[in-house]
Amino acid sequence: MPLEDEDINKQCTTLTRWNPMFINDVYSIVFSDSISKEIGFWFGHPICWIQVVGYVVSLDFYEDKYVCTVDDCTSQNIRTVFSLKERRSLAQKAKRLNPGSIVRVGGKIQRVHSFHLLAYTLDLLEDPNAEWKEWLKRIHYRQKLQRKQSILKEKPVNEKLGFPCKSS
Amino acid sequence: MDGTRLVFINQLQDCPAGKKVRFLGYVTAYDDGILCLQDGLSMVECDLTAVLANVKIQPREWLDIVGRKCSDGKIDVLLVRSVVGIDLPKYRKTLQWRQEFASEWDSL
Numbered sequence: 631m632p633l634e635d636e637d638i639n640k641q642c643t644t645l646t647r648w649n650p651m652f653i654n655d656v657y658s659i660v661f662s663d664s665i666s667k668e669i670g671f672w673f674g675h676p677i678c679w680i681q682v683v684g685y686v687v688s689l690d691f692y693e694d695k696y697v698c699t700v701d702d703c704t705s706q707n708i709r710t711v712f713s714l715k716e717r718r719s720l721a722q723k724a725k726r727l728n729p730g731s732i733v734r735v736g737g738k739i740q741r742v743h744s745f746h747l748l749a750y751t752l753d754l755l756e757d758p759n760a761e762w763k764e765w766l767k768r769i770h771y772r773q774k775l776q777r778k779q780s781i782l783k784e785k786p787v788n789e790k791l792g793f794p795c796k797s798s
Numbered sequence: 799m800d801g802t803r804l805v806f807i808n809q810l811q812d813c814p815a816g817k818k819v820r821f822l823g824y825v826t827a828y829d830d831g832i833l834c835l836q837d838g839l840s841m842v843e844c845d846l847t848a849v850l851a852n853v854k855i856q857p858r859e860w861l862d863i864v865g866r867k868c869s870d871g872k873i874d875v876l877l878v879r880s881v882v883g884i885d886l887p888k889y890r891k892t893l894q895w896r897q898e899f900a901s902e903w904d905s906l
Contacts, residue, residue: 685802685820685864685877703804703820704900730864730877758862758884762892769899 644675644775648736650768653682654704661741668738673772673779680747681736682708683755683764686727696724697746700735709746710735723752732761802864804893808840815869822862822881822889828855833875835861844873853878860884 649672659670659677669676684702691697696712712724727733736751755761802818813819823835823842833844833855844863846853855861862881865873 701802703802705801705803707801730879732879758881759888762885762889765896766892769895772899 642676644672644677645669646679648679648681649677650681650683650764650771652704652768652772653684653700653702653708654706655772656680656682656708656739656747657706657745659739661739667741670739673775675775675778678738679736679750680739681734681751682710682747683732683734683761683768686729686731686733688729689724689727691725696721698724698727698733698735698749700733709744710737710749711740711746712749712752717750720749720752724749727754732756734764804896806840806890806893807835807837807842810840810842810867810873811871813867815867817867818864818876819867819873820862820864822860822884822886824860825855825857828857833861835863842871842873844875846875846878849875849878860886 651672655672659672661667661670669678671677682700682702684700684707687699687701687707689696689698694714696714698710698712699707700710701707712721714721732755734751734753734755735747735749737747737749740746740748755764800818802820803813804820805813807821807823810819810821821835821837821842823837825833826836826841827834831845831847831850833846835842835844844865845868846855860881862879863873863875864877865875868874
């Protein structure tokens with residue numbers, strides 16, 4: 631079943647926006663290689679772009695990549711990968727991070743060799759109030775998608791896309 | 799790598815020894831590498847030996863601590879960060895909500 635990008639983006643706004651998530655929820659995303667390697671499902675919503683916030687546990691460098699492990703205290707860490715080859719200036723920014731810094735990293739999940747977030751954006755959150763505001767954002771977003779999931783369950787499967795979506 | 803548990807100081811007693819914890823507290827005393835932090839009526843002693851060279855401590859400053867709980871209840875500090883300017887009532891409320899939701903999510 632061919633998927634037209636325009637159709638899928640129109641029906642599923644979660645695909646084209648940053649999805650603010652807690653790290654333990656990132657690990658609960660369900661991927662199906664039959665649909666796409668990059669698109670996973672969370673509460674029935676297709677998502678691709680993810681944003682996490684937490685403190686830097688460690689920063690390592692190997693194979694032309696900076697790997698920053700981020701912990702948001704939801705019982706799991708995540709490795710965020712900054713490629714010197716693909717996004718040099720972003721990787722140079724990551725190089726200057728210190729353990730304990732509070733960061734917001736946005737990117738896509740990659741599952742080749744290991745489960746990690748391939749970083750596309752990096753923000754250092756220096757305002758002491760920034761982090762708890764990001765927690766609130768995540769709680770509200772999670773609740774919103776959970777509520778919408780129960781509405782989606784009542785809709786029939788969209789023939790073109792293969793899953794229920796808002797205009798089914 | 800084990801994850802960190804985000805708590806209030808009065809919840810540290812419920813954390814097992816060896817657990818990595820994170821919490822806020824304000825400085826009531828600092829002497830010879832041992833920091834006393836308080837939040838409300840609860841206090842905890844933190845050993846700053848591992849980070850001593852990098853740390854400047856001001857009395858009554860609010861700090862964000864990541865450390866490991868020792869068997870004697872003290873915290874071996876791994877990371878310390880000043881959070882001067884934090885909106886404490888909003889932080890506390892948000893952390894409470896976070897903990898309530900976390901227990902709901904875990905039970906699902």
